[in-house]
Amino acid sequence: MEEVAEAAEKAQEIIDKLEASKPEIRKMMSVVKRFIQKNRVLCYGGTAINNLLPPEKQFYNPETDIPDYDFFTENPQAHSKEIADALVREGIPNVEVKPGVHLGTFKVFADYTGVADVSSMERPVFKKLWAESIEKDGIHYVPPNFLRMSMYLELSRPRGYVERWKKVYTRLKLLDSEYPIDCPKEDDVHEEVMDSQTTKKVEELLAKDNIILLGFNATTLQKSGRSWKLPLDLLVTPENFNKTVKDVKDLFPRSESTDYAEYAEILPVHTDITVKNKLVARVFETEACHSYHALPNRMRIASIPTLLNFFFAMLYADHEFIEHTSKQRIVCTAKELVDMAENAGKRRFKLLTPTDCTGVQKDMAMMKKERNDMYSKLSTNKNSREFLKYFFTYTPKQSFRGRGRINTMFPEKSGVDYTKLMMTTEGEYSITKKHDSEKIIASMKTFMKVKSLKEKTIVDLTGNVGGDTIRFGMNFKHVDSYEWNPENYKALKHNVELYNLKNVDVHEGNSTELFHKRVDVLYLDPPWGGPEYKDVKEGELDLKMGDKFVSEYLKTVIDSEWKPSYIFMKVPANYKFLSLNTLGVKKITKFKIRGFYLLGIHVT
Helix, strand or coil, X not given: CHHHHHHHHHHHHHHHHHHHCCHHHXXXXXXXXXXXXXXXXXEEHHHHHHHHCCHHHCCCCCCCCCCCEEEEECCHHHHHHHHHHHHHHCCCCCEEEEECCCCCEEEEEECCEEEEEEEECCHHHHHHHHHHCEEECCEEECCHHHXXXXXXXXXXXXXXXXHHHHHHHHHHHHHHHHCCCCCCCCCCCXXXXXXXXXXXXXXXXXXXXXXXXXXXXXXHHHCCCCCCEECEEEEECHHHHHHHHHHHHHHCCCCEEEEECCECCCECCEEEEEECCEEEEEEEECCCCEEEEECCCCCEEECHHHHXXXXXXXXXXXXXXXXXXXHHHHHHHHHHHHHHHHCHHHCCCCCCCCCCEECCCCCHHHHHHHHHHHHHHHCCCCCCHHHHHHHCCECCCCCCCCHHHHHHCCCCCCCCCHHHCCCCHHHHHHCCCHHHHHHHHHHHHHHHCCCCCCCCEEEECCCCCCHHXXXXXXXXXXXXXXXCCXXXXXXXXXXXXXXXXXCEEEEECCHHHHCCCCCCEEEECCCCCCHHHHHCCCCCECCEECCEEHHHHHHHHHCCCCCCCEEEEEEECCECXXXXXXXXXXXXXXXXXXXEEEEEEXXX
């Protein structure tokens, strides 16, 4: 088993190197990189962290990893359009700009590959980030503290993408080792200590109403301290927000409150409570499920990741957020918290990332619903500034869609007139490209331990317009191919005949209902759900064949009298692989093919 795993790892490295070294991939990424170097944009995310590290600490391998460019800009629509036009000028086909699931982000696709995520950033925040940005090789990167803010945001949300925590924390430590937080000499801070009576009332309020304590007081408690000082920073759910503001105001006679909207998507809605213009409390509204630690008296203390997310965010907020303290104090407190995060002996709670949290974490379904609701509201005027702010789309007229590069989508065969091949809208997006189909054949041979497939029979349950079916016809003894979409079926039948493949039989209809025949190999490429499948988090995308989930359908196949010896399935990287654990088969192996996987399942 170890030998197989080692061989698979080596084979995967070869596949990754081949993909990363493709001239067309390098060409696309060079276009995007040149744009970023010449324009006022700020790179963030994994590529930013990697590129800010010295070569010996970088976690991306340039031989096997393709850069993933994410950047902020004040003009996302204009900049995404410029990239699209630049790609077309280089002769790259099928270029388009589409809005992402996250409002304000636009995705640039080139030849069906995502090459850039272009995100809007409000001018005041962008200006601050640009002033602190780090430039390397002509590219401006957001400052390390902003990268820390983003990573601690993920680590503070135990109902979010927790499968990324290990990777995020590893990268965070690498960043900290190369860019330690510099704590400047602190300004003199005159703190007002709360009297014992007010302190008791505050503790009772926090314990009773499930309020999370934030800010400098929470930092003190993380160190096992007990002194309470003003101002208070609190975090509550939207349904308890108004009540909490009222209750806190009652603790401070003659207090006044001022409401503030969300700030630039980095700090949530909040209310400041003041007495004679002196801030005594700030109440924030939850925007996710924020983690906390519970004390024996039921008080909730923000976890270190939650605290750091808020402190780093305040560094890039407007003056209102820090007018009652100082930037130096925030930076030095953040440094102290980071030291505690890296040394369990310095902090009160052993667990750095607790799983208890308060608030509602938006999942992909909720985000899509919000997006769709916004679209319905604004689409009555698709030329309005508000609509284009979120739903801008763009396809260059010269993007050579379909016909101009159709020969790159189908297998090479002498005598085939590629100009006569038929393509459909769905097929243009979902066809398995010829280089990928070559890798699929090679992976099948490796998995089945054969040098040739000429003695094997196969069924393609998802024929589409023939990309895989034709490749199978050129390699297998016999192929049955099914397609339910009439338009795709017409193209499938025409294209198979154009290749003169006498060993391929095509069938129109639902393969899950029509196919009941013994073959050596069953192949399927279930629908992935369109371009937005990429927005589903890792390990959660479940696919269907007909009205059944893929795992359920495969179980019926495996339990049938006509079960095949092998099953191969093409799935995206974020597929719910754990759903296949109940199949009861001999072996399941994953082969990485560019941005997706081929699953090999040994049935009998």
